[in-house]
Amino acid sequence: MVPLAKDTLTKADVQEKLEDIFSHYRGERQELIPILQETQAKFRYLPAAAMREISKFLQIPESSVYGVSTFYAQFKLTPLGRKLIRVCRGTACHVRGSAKVLAEIEKQLGIKAGETTGDMEYTLETVACIGACALAPTMTIDSETYGKMSTKKVAEVLGDRSKAG
Ligand code: FES
Structure with missing residues (x-):
């Protein structure tokens, strides 16, 4: 970890x-x-x-x-990672399993929501709704949106981003 x-x-x-x-x-x-x-x-x-x-x-x-x-939520008291992951916990995403997606990301990165990895690569946060409910459950990495997330897709999405640098 x-x-x-x-x-x-x-x-x-x-x-x-x-x-x-x-x-x-x-x-x-x-x-x-x-x-x-x-x-x-x-x-x-x-x-x-x-x-x-x-x-x-x-x-x-x-x-x-x-x-x-x-x-104020806008202020961060710990350093932010180079990539900011936001997992939607709005109602549409919640009923389609966003909690499992979040748990899988936490497991793979070894951090909890609100934390940053020690190599400063990722900060993980949750948000209320990113306005893409039709694609629920959703997450974003920086300005990129990923829809219809599943626990299986997590490794794929994180892998893509680390290759993209
Ligand atoms: S509730 Fe997740 S995008 Fe709207």
Whole structure:
């Protein structure tokens, strides 16, 4: 099993990019969300080291920065993989077996939904409905949609993507 991805960035790793972001702001509390959005855009997640610096810059407790970051689903607290897999758990997909498809992907990748493989290749998430219910059960890898999924098709789809790089 591949170990999970870890947040390993240090203060030195994040400092330069954060200084660039902070230069557009005045250091006021209400700037927290746009700063978090810009930080995530730079790092593809919110490193703990960056959250500490943001808390100092805005002079608010670290717990407030974490509180906001964990409240909004758009913010990721662990590094994202190069490929983002989303398995639909909407009603149409659910009744056609999306839970089994998800379980098979989790088994093959050795991670649970919400996690990233230790080699940083895949992040696995679930979504409510991707708007392709006629193809249920569905999943996506980045912008590609895969319909009529089954546990058998999982290896095929994951294999295709790793060859595509
Ligand atoms: S419920 Fe899965 S695509 Fe709509």
